[in-house]
Amino acid sequence: MIPQDLIRRKRDGETLEIQEIAALVHGISNGSLSDAQVAAFAMAVWFSGMSRAETVAFTLAMRDSGAVLNWAGWDRPVxxxxxxxxxxxxxxxxxxxxxxxxxxxxxxxxxxxxxxxxxxxxxxxxxxxxxxxxxxxxxxxxxxxxxxxxxxxxxxxxxxxxxxxxxxxxxxxxxxxxxxxxxxxxxxxxxxxxxxxxxxxxxxxxxxxxxxxxxxxxxxxxxxxxxxxxxxxxxxxxxxxxxxxxxxxxxxxxxxxxxxxxxxxxxxxxxxxxxxxxxxxxxxxxxxxxxxxxxxxxxxxxxxxxxxxxxxxxxxxxxxxxxxxxxDTILPSAPFFMPIQAEHDGFLTHCKTRDIGVALITLGGGRLHHTDTIDHSVGFDALLPLGTPVSRGQPIGFVHAATEDAALSAAYTMRSLYTISDEPKVDGPLIWDRIE
Structure with a gap:
């Protein structure tokens, strides 16, 4: 099978056969498909999608590109x-x-x-x-x-x-x-x-x-x-x-x-x-x-x-x-510890959750590049859940940081990520749906 022909057909919205998908995955894993061809295939799928049968075949081919663990003989469900x-x-x-x-x-x-x-x-x-x-x-x-x-x-x-x-x-x-x-x-x-x-x-x-x-x-x-x-x-x-x-x-x-x-x-x-x-x-x-x-x-x-x-x-x-x-004695601890204080009375009603994750990266607890070294000790804890009533100056959480300047900066950032309102939060569901 010619890879570029399969890529063209997927680009044009055609449905690929199981063996054709398996051939593409084999080329991805053994290097016979160039990076340009793999990128073109990915973009073709991005634009044209895959049917359920194609996605199953693609998933199984990806699984079978390497070892598959076998628990035969084990007496407990896996x-x-x-x-x-x-x-x-x-x-x-x-x-x-x-x-x-x-x-x-x-x-x-x-x-x-x-x-x-x-x-x-x-x-x-x-x-x-x-x-x-x-x-x-x-x-x-x-x-x-x-x-x-x-x-x-x-x-x-x-x-x-x-x-x-x-x-x-x-x-x-x-x-x-x-x-x-x-x-x-x-x-x-x-x-x-x-x-x-x-x-x-x-x-x-x-x-x-x-x-x-x-x-x-x-x-x-x-x-x-x-x-x-x-x-x-x-x-x-x-x-x-x-x-x-x-x-x-x-x-x-x-x-x-x-x-x-x-x-x-x-x-x-x-x-x-x-x-x-x-x-x-x-x-x-x-x-x-x-x-x-x-x-x-x-x-x-x-x-x-x-x-x-x-x-x-x-x-x-x-x-x-x-x-x-x-x-408490085994896990690493950051040298600087600082409260994140509520700016006024009210109820915690909203937070910018994604930005809290970014704030952790800024502290050194995550990676900007895959080669970055993580500081496992830094972060935030004792965070109060949304809906909690707070008073001005009350900690809504604590910063753990490697330096005092980093702790001060993170506490300032975290204060800005929480909304405090006069009325309590109207709770949404914790579990939105169950799919089976």
């Missing part, structure tokens, strides 16, 4: 969760051990921060010694011991996606729905999953700003994943404020430990985690309905079993064995 990204979104860190404590195997392949959104791997790297790229034998050993392992994408998982994404990133084709779906799912399907739960974020801190766009992405992800043989559901959840009360790598790890110790019940994060855990339990066949699933997830958390699974995962991947007990 499940995972994926989030489309947000600010203060550390849900995976708590959800994976809860799912493991409920009887699932969770081989979670996670990523680094992208744009204003935080990355699970960056948060885990604030743990001294934690290995985010273990070999397959160690990965499997940790899964057997802990039931969950959160690691980065290895060289042999979906290599076609790595090359295609790098080219999409510089050719204005990142926001193509079929390419987004294939990129997300190819890596998840390469993990050998039996079921998957998607957390699709919507709001001013998400990549999808409107409910309609989030629904379109969620529907496509669910349709393609189920078409590829993985039972999948999606929740559309709110990202109009940080999900945790902390933003920053080590600070979000502290939030995770506090949550697993039972200190964050009743929060937005708690509600989202329990909803996702319930869907994972039902999809895995471990619960009959949401009431049963929710009860199992709450018991796993309240009994301390989830914390134990998390500790075993961290130790198995080279981190400290006493992380649950000694998180």
């Amino acid at each position: 499940a995972d969760k994926h989030s489309t990204g947000g600010v203060g979104d550390n849900i995976s860190l708590m959800l994976a051990p809860i799912a493991a404590a409920c009887g699932m195997v969770v081989p979670m392949i996670s990523g680094r921060g992208l744009g204003h959104t935080g990355g699970t791997l960056d948060k885990l790297e604030s743990l001294p010694g934690y290995t985010i790229t273990p070999g397959t034998p160690q990965f499997c050993d940790v899964l057997k011991q802990a039931g969950c392992a959160i690691i980065g994408q290895t060289e042999d998982l979906a290599p076609a996606d790595r090359r295609l994404y790098a080219i999409r990133d510089v050719t204005a084709t990142v926001d193509s729905l079929p390419l987004i779906v294939a990129s997300i799912l190819s890596k998840k399907l390469a993990s050998g999953l039996q079921s998957l739960v998607m957390d699709v974020k919507v709001g001013n801190g998400a990549f999808m700003n409107t409910v309609e766009d989030a629904q379109a992405l969620a529907r496509s992800l669910v349709d393609v994943a189920n078409g590829a043989g993985v039972k999948t559901t999606a929740l559309i959840t709110d990202m109009n404020e940080p999900l945790a009360d902390a933003v920053g790598n080590a600070l979000e790890m502290r939030h995770c430990i506090a949550f697993l110790r039972g200190e964050k019940t009743g929060t937005r994060a708690h509600s989202i985690i329990m909803a996702l855990a319930a869907d994972m339990l039902i999809a895995s066949g471990l619960a009959a309905d949401h009431a049963d699933a929710s009860a199992q997830a709450e018991t796993a958390l309240n009994s301390g079993r989830a914390a134990d699974h998390f500790a075993r995962m961290v130790q198995g991947l080279g981190g400290p064995a006493n992380i649950i007990e000694k998180a």
